[in-house]
Amino acid sequence: MKNVRLMVVGFGNVGQGFTQIIRDDAESLAERFGIRFSVIGVNDMRLGSIYDPNGLPLQGLLDAAATGSLESVPAAERGWSVETMLARGKPDALVEASFTDLQTGEPASTYIRLALKAGINVVTTNKGPIALNYHELKALAQEHQACIGFEGVVMSGTPTLALGVNLLAAAGIQKVQGILNGTTNFILSQMEAGGSYTEALAEAQKLGYAEADPTGDVEGFDAAGKVVILSNLVMGADLRLADVARQGITQLAAEDIQAAKAEGKRWKLIGAIEQDGSHVKASVKPIALPVKHPLANVGGATNAVTFTTRLLGDVTLIGSGAGRLETGYALLNDLLAVHGEQNF
């Protein structure tokens, strides 16, 4: 049995979802993968920072988070910074699930660099650092013989990167097209069912799919971040956000949606990447797809990606793009890949 001691940075939905999974599935993870996870430290901007070398109580962490503070959880140390906890706590892995920022990638990028430089493995669901600094972080991990896993940055726990980067590595990926943002796909599905953009957005906000300021989703920034990540990982490019030709869904009116419907088409916000000679072309824009297209039938908040390959033709993966347990699963799967034994 292998004991893996974790430090969790960012204890919001994703950090809590992950903790819930390792609490509920502790026995089956031990039995099937030979791994016991313990959380020795939690650091959250809002809830506080606690550390205990003998492991924190998982149920206690979840209960305390619901009250807005980790004060009530018994711990050996309190108030440590991430830097201190990495240096003095020496976890086996950093579970990085703090707030995402596609402009600066901070503070997540700083935390990830600190861990990797100390030879500590990192798993993250944070798009910012990977969209902005993938090549640098990968080199840093190699230099310090640490691993970095980030399956959750595209399509939550749906194993999109493992498929594109590993399983299709030798198939010759020529093109990638995807519905990479659940919020906009939900809005377009609602509009197709008859609502206006304003009504659909309000519904998405009510259900927690869209934030109060929906710009990041509806103007295509979130999808563009994922397009950059896929370009750099799957196509070996070195793109920045500004290299993605980006158009959101705010210019689509109810009439456009209904006109497409009448023609047997459906508007989808499509992130696309294509090899163009030695160059990689990347875009995010609304496309009216024929209903027979595999991506046209992906409705609601679901995500999907189609890899067009030289040897295998089209391979499409459809799955959840967000969610507490779904994204928590990405962290678990990355940890199993890093610390587990191959079970195939």
Add this chain to the structure above:
Amino acid sequence: MKNVRLMVVGFGNVGQGFTQIIRDDAESLAERFGIRFSVIGVNDMRLGSIYDPNGLPLQGLLDAAATGSLESVPAAERGWSVETMLARGKPDALVEASFTDLQTGEPASTYIRLALKAGINVVTTNKGPIALNYHELKALAQEHQACIGFEGVVMSGTPTLALGVNLLAAAGIQKVQGILNGTTNFILSQMEAGGSYTEALAEAQKLGYAEADPTGDVEGFDAAGKVVILSNLVMGADLRLADVARQGITQLAAEDIQAAKAEGKRWKLIGAIEQDGSHVKASVKPIALPVKHPLANVGGATNAVTFTTRLLGDVTLIGSGAGRLETGYALLNDLLAVHGEQNF
């Protein structure tokens, strides 16, 4: 650079497709995966058997196969049995692509056992041995510290088993549903477009999707074999073909297809596996799916599978179910998994 010496048994479409890939992609495989493949032996019931410790010419093999005999290929030895070639040729891996038989699994099972007992890795696209003898062959491989790869037995090179067995291992798979036979899906798609069963079958035979005796496909035997494989691998069951409740598509008339269409539904031949207490329930039967279902929109000879999981919800993979290069890719990917270095 690692040199991997292969023996190919069965030099039909799949064996030739694989050979074509390692010929065309030799340089990129060497560069990206650090592997050079050579074929030191080929054994085919129809074309003959040749061996050369220094490697056979790949283009020469493909040219000779087109003439119906391997006679013209320069070789050190001719007429060796599979047993002799494994014992005296000592390949690093056996590429097993001989004729499939879901009743006996022979002669493929015998070849696979011979190789594993000699500590030789095996990759195969042959459903028979895996549907009939998976648990035995896996144990044999472990005993002799050899690996066995068989991604191609379900959905050709589309990495269905890697997804279900590896990437979703910790997600809690509760149910699997799939379109696992391209021939019947093609026939049903043709019937939906307006043809009769007889016309659709004739078209499938003309295009090479269906054999002269189509029983194995249209009565659901082929899909049932894949259901057994998925049950045993993904759900940890120990089912036999006879445990699958099986019904083919021959009782579906053009009227049934059109009636479903009028109701917004589509008939699909669905292989299904479900955890039922401690028991695994498996079936193959035609189901009229609502057109919104992700499997309802998989048309023509394409295959697809939906894994319903506890942590991730539904994960659907859509891709090619057959084809020379598509199935050849499965062999290549298995070989890279066995002999290559992790590149993620």
